[in-house]
Amino acid sequence: MAISPQPVELTEAYRLLNHGPVVLISSGYQGKRNVMAVAWSMPLDFEPARVAVIVGSKAYTRTLMEASGRFAVNIPTRAQAAKVLAAGSRSGRDGDKFADLGLESFTGTHPDLPLVAGCAAWMECSIEPEKDMQTRYDLFVGRILSAWADPAIYSGGAWHFASDDQRTLHYTSGGFFSATGDAFEVKA
Amino acid sequence: MAISPQPVELTEAYRLLNHGPVVLISSGYQGKRNVMAVAWSMPLDFEPARVAVIVGSKAYTRTLMEASGRFAVNIPTRAQAAKVLAAGSRSGRDGDKFADLGLESFTGTHPDLPLVAGCAAWMECSIEPEKDMQTRYDLFVGRILSAWADPAIYSGGAWHFASDDQRTLHYTSGGFFSATGDAFEVKA
Numbered sequence A, B: 001m002a003i004s005p006q007p008v009e010l011t012e013a014y015r016l017l018n019h020g021p022v023v024l025i026s027s028g029y030q031g032k033r034n035v036m037a038v039a040w041s042m043p044l045d046f047e048p049a050r051v052a053v054i055v056g057s058k059a060y061t062r063t064l065m066e067a068s069g070r071f072a073v074n075i076p077t078r079a080q081a082a083k084v085l086a087a088g089s090r091s092g093r094d095g096d097k098f099a100d101l102g103l104e105s106f107t108g109t110h111p112d113l114p115l116v117a118g119c120a121a122w123m124e125c126s127i128e129p130e131k132d133m134q135t136r137y138d139l140f141v142g143r144i145l146s147a148w149a150d151p152a153i154y155s156g157g158a159w160h161f162a163s164d165d166q167r168t169l170h171y172t173s174g175g176f177f178s179a180t181g182d183a184f185e186v187k188a
Helices: A010-016 A060-068 A078-087 A097-101 A131-137 B010-016 B060-068 B078-087 B097-101 B131-137
Strands: A023-029 A032-038 A041-046 A049-054 A070-075 A105-107 A114-116 A121-127 A139-149 A169-173 A176-179 B023-029 B032-038 B041-046 B049-054 B070-075 B105-107 B114-116 B121-127 B139-149 B169-173 B176-179
Touching: A010 A041, A010 A049, A010 A121, A010 A139, A023 A060, A023 A114, A032 A060, A032 A078, A032 A097, A032 A114, A041 B041, A041 B049, A049 A070, A049 B041, A060 A070, A070 A114, A070 A139, A078 A097, A078 A169, A078 A176, A114 A121, A131 A139, B010 B041, B010 B049, B010 B121, B010 B139, B023 B060, B023 B114, B032 B060, B032 B078, B032 B097, B032 B114, B049 B070, B060 B070, B070 B114, B070 B139, B078 B097, B078 B169, B078 B176, B114 B121, B131 B139
Parallel strands: none
Antiparallel strands: A023 A032, A023 A070, A041 A049, A049 A139, A070 A121, A105 A114, A121 A139, A169 A176, B023 B032, B023 B070, B041 B049, B049 B139, B070 B121, B105 B114, B121 B139, B169 B176
């Protein structure tokens, strides 16, 4: 990788998701791996730092999440928009989706948990034992174990997009995205 | 109100929240009412249409939600950013927050449930009986009963912002927002 991900304090990791970007959820187990696009996620707590993500029951990523007890949240950029859409449109059961989409991976602290190269930020999560929420709502609660960001895009607790390609993405529907606008400050 | 909210099909109501905007959560009970800003929300299901919102245990809005069994999700615009920040910075226990902030309200189908005028879209929700999720994660599951949008900003299943003031908002932290960018289409 050209960039060197910088650690983000766990109690500030919610800031990576606070603005509601579309994410790539990745997981891996015993040499298998997969990645999918997820529009439905949100921060859930500051300390311990937690996130909530919705992963449907048919998703191969979910099979790997339930087997390993872990997943990663990857926050993609506008440069990756076509791959994000494709990652949400095909199944990893049909072949290695990383290879099919030309997505490179790297690892953080867990050798079996792939992180998606080229993203703006990453979180490694363990799955909290909330079976009822998983079964009834496809809702997984992740405890954030580690978080990193590309310091060219996020540092000092703030996003700063030097180019449109670096912007994070919001997904509406039907192949339509919008990019995160420049930050502006408001006084109450 | 100058505009006339147009109904949104319940099975398509997720599109109002899919891009991760900051929302105003309002509730009311027996003549009391309140509104607060919430950055942590997401769609939860298509049919029945559901949303998940995080509302902390000290919030007066939560008291009204638990008493009435209902809340509304209001999606504010950039023109309202200062009021959104203020709505997240003070408590409705200290006085009527609508009046204090100069927010006008109207009602949809429930006379006790205030909707915030000037927003881009609105949803009325009943609270699903998920006490465990409320207690452990401050997470409320709402079933969407009705949804409307300002047709000048959202129609035909898509956002179309004619001016910066109409854009929906994403909240990062510390008084910093970004606006939703223009939609662009991607081919997988």
